[in-house]
Amino acid sequence: xxxxxxxxxxxxxxxxxxxxxxxxxxxxxxxxxxxxxxxxxxxxxxxxxxxxxxxxxxxxxxxxxxxxxxxxxxxxxxxxxxxxxxxxxxxxxxxxxxxxxxxxxxxxxxxxxxxxxxxxxxxxxxxxxxxxxxxxxxxxxxxxxxxxxxxxxxxxxxxxxxxxxxxxxxxxxxxxxxxxxxxxxxxxxxxxxxxxxxxxxxxxxxxxxxxxxxxxxxxxxxxxxxxxxxxxxxxxxxxxxxxxxxxxxxxxxxxxxxxxxxxxxxxxxxxxxxxxxxxxxxxxxxxxxxxxxxxxxxxxxxxxxxxxxxxxxxxxxxxxxxxxxxxxxxxxxxxxxxxxxxxxxxxxxxxxxxxxxxxxxxxxxxxxxxxxxxxxxxxxxxxxxxxxxxxxxxxxxxxxxxxxxxxxxxxxxxxxxxxxxxxxxxxxxxxxxxxxx
Numbered sequence: 217x218x219x220x221x222x223x224x225x226x227x228x229x230x231x232x233x234x235x236x237x238x239x240x241x242x243x244x245x246x247x248x249x250x251x252x253x254x255x256x257x258x259x260x261x262x263x264x265x266x267x268x269x270x271x272x273x274x275x276x277x278x279x280x281x282x283x284x285x286x287x288x289x290x291x292x293x294x295x296x297x298x299x300x301x302x303x304x305x306x307x308x309x310x311x312x313x314x315x316x317x318x319x320x321x322x323x324x325x326x327x328x329x330x331x332x333x334x335x336x337x338x339x340x341x342x343x344x345x346x347x348x349x350x351x352x353x354x355x356x357x358x359x360x361x362x363x364x365x366x367x368x369x370x371x372x373x374x375x376x377x378x379x380x381x382x383x384x385x386x387x388x389x390x391x392x393x394x395x396x397x398x399x400x401x402x403x404x405x406x407x408x409x410x411x412x413x414x415x416x417x418x419x420x421x422x423x424x425x426x427x428x429x430x431x432x433x434x435x436x437x438x439x440x441x442x443x444x445x446x447x448x449x450x451x452x453x454x455x456x457x458x459x460x461x462x463x464x465x466x467x468x469x470x471x472x473x474x475x476x477x478x479x480x481x482x483x484x485x486x487x488x489x490x491x492x493x494x495x496x497x498x499x500x501x502x503x504x505x506x507x508x509x510x511x512x513x514x515x516x517x518x519x520x521x522x523x524x525x526x527x528x529x530x531x532x533x534x535x536x537x538x539x540x541x542x543x544x545x546x547x548x549x550x551x552x553x554x555x556x557x558x559x560x561x562x563x564x565x566x567x568x569x570x571x572x573x574x575x576x577x578x579x580x581x582x583x584x585x586x587x588x589x590x591x592x593x594x595x596x597x598x599x600x601x602x603x604x605x606x607x608x609x610x611x612x613x614x615x616x617x618x619x620x621x622x623x624x625x626x627x628x629x630x631x632x633x634x635x636x637x638x639x640x641x642x643x644x645x646x647x648x649x650x651x652x653x
Contacts, residue, residue, distance in 0.1 A: 224274055224292065233291025233299050238351040240289070240301060245344050248311060249354045250300040251362040252280070252318070253338040255372070257296040268328055275326050276335055283321055284314075299358070308375045309483050309514065311341040315373045320523070338365040338372045345378050353378055371487055393429065394444060398456070402428045405460045406626035409635055410478070410597060410619045413611055416640040420476035420510070422619065423461045424626045425453070454482045455494060462502040462509065464629060469504055473636055478510040478540060486513065487524060492531045499535060506536035510561065514542050526556060533558050540597075544585055559594045566600025566620070572609045582613055604642060 228236055240247055254276060257269070277298060281290050284300065291299040302314070318337060325332035340361025344354055361376035368374060397403055403425065410420035427435040444453050461479040468475045485491050499506055511532060529539055540561035541554070564585050568578040582598070589596045598610050601620030610618060622642050624635055 224270055224277070227277055227298075228289075228291040230291065230293050230299075233289070233293070234351060234355065236289055236291070237299075237301055237354060240303070241344065241349050241351050241354070244303070245346055245348055246303065246305050248302045248304070248306045248341060248343045249358045250302070250311070250314065251293060251340045251358040252298045252300060253362060253366065254296040254298075255336040255338055271328065272326055272333055272335075276322075279321065280318070283318065297362070306343050308343075308377075311343065311375050312373060312483060312487070315339045315341070319372075336372070338362060339374075340365045341373070341375045342378060343375075348378065394427075394449065397427055397429075398452070402430070403453075403456060404428055404628065405457065405464060406628055407464070407477075407632040408619050408626040409624050409632065410476075410617055411623045411640065413607060413616055413618055416623075416642070418475065418632075418636045418640070419617060420478060421632055422478045422512070422626075423457060423464070423480070425457055426626075450482055450484045451488060454485045458485075458495075459498055462498045462504060465504045465508050466502045467629070468633075469508070471633065473633070474508070475636065476508045476510055476538070478512050480512045480514075480542065486528060489524070492528050492535075495532060495535065495537070507538065510538040510540050512540045512542040512563065529557055543599075554588065554592070559592055561595045561597055562589045562592075564596065564598045564615075566598075569598050569600040569606055569610070569618075569620070570602060573605055579609070579613065582610070582615065586614060607642065 237249065254273070257273075273296065277290060277292075280298060280300060281288070284302065287303050289301040291301075293299045306314075315337075318339065322335040322337070325334045340358050340363070342354060342357035342361055348354070357376045357378050361374045364376070365372055365374040404427075406424045406426050407421035408424060409418040410422065411417070412419050425437050427437075429435050444450050458479055458481070461477050465475075465477040468477070488494075513529075533539060538560035539558065540563055541557075541559055542563045543565040544562045562585055564582055568581050571578045572582075586596050595617065596615055598606075598615050598618035599620065601607055601610065601618045601622045603622060606620070607618075607622060623640055627635065
């Protein structure tokens with residue numbers, strides 16, 4: 217029999233755990249809370265008895281504690297539900313990464329006598345707000361998230377966001393407006409050119425979503441993404457953007473322009489088991505050269521180590537689309553994930569480019585990124601180029617492609633086509649000042 221050496225009695229129960237969370241929140245609100253439900257655990261207890269069931273739960277608890285380290289706090293919410301508090305600020309994708317890390321680890325069975333149990337989990341997660349000192353809000357959020365995770369058809373994980381403040385009349389109106397926006401075709405793609413840093417020729421364009429609101433004018437995504445999340449419409453928004461990207465690539469091909477269109481893919485899409493099928497449908501519908509479609513995923517999504525994500529990205533690559541990692545180098549030190557994904561492009565995060573003239577470490581990070589890309593056989597593109605000094609520094613390092621306000625902000629499709637046919641001006645020229653003014 218395996219060694220089960222942690223007693224369930226030593227794990228804080230629901231009330232003791234709540235008190236520890238209350239103390240932690242009073243000291244620092246920067247923490248996240250996960251509720252972890254062991255799936256189908258009642259089958260073990262009824263088949264092998266409660267003694268074996270308790271030993272398995274002890275081993276589950278020991279592994280979770282070992283997996284997440286000494287800084288985490290583990291509690292037992294109920295019979296087969298654990299609470300896990302993790303210090304620090306975490307985004308939705310990082311929380312999903314914790315879930316993937318948990319699930320992958322527990323694919324190693326727990327052995328007892330001549331039997332083995334492979335633990336699977338429903339997980340609900342919530343990140344605390346910077347100003348929240350009320351642990352009951354965290355508990356309620358985690359319970360709501362776990363309930364939703366259990367109800368999800370294809371995914372055993374759910375993040376709930378705490379409302380920073382009660383919804384105003386304006387935020388409620390935005391929710392209703394977003395539904396109307398789809399019906400009235402108010403959403404539009406803008407395009408930020410990607411430029412060859414030597415010839416100044418436009419070689420690609422990144423799609424960016426804009427909302428032509430009838431009262432407020434052009435709205436950028438940050439103002440309405442929360443409304444989409446509240447309505448569970450993130451997939452709907454993401455797939456709308458993806459289809460418009462295919463349509464735009466078709467229009468560019470029809471104009472005889474060999475331009476690659478890049479589109480950001482949300483975590484919810486990559487965790488959608490029907491994602492590849494939807495891409496195949498768009499490929500068949502628009503019949504574009506799939507090498508001219510590039511999917512951009514953020515580094516934290518790639519870091520999630522999800523087998524579903526890796527499988528779907530492999531299938532996307534097999535179709536002929538390109539894969540890029542966006543915001544490369546931003547906040548992560550574990551680069552092992554990058555060996556497991558066949559990439560076409562690494563996009564260096566703009567913070568390193570914009571700080572080139574202030575911190576020599578930024579130059580070193582860009583050079584390291586270039587070495588990594590060379591070993592992987594993929595391209596490098598720099599984001600956030602805003603000055604001629606940035607341009608010259610990147611050229612000296614050997615970066616060939618980039619994007620940023622030095623060349624153009626994001627523009628509507630018709631303006632993109634005009635820019636493609638125009639000689640780009642940078643620096644102190646009158647044309648450049650007129651274009652950026």
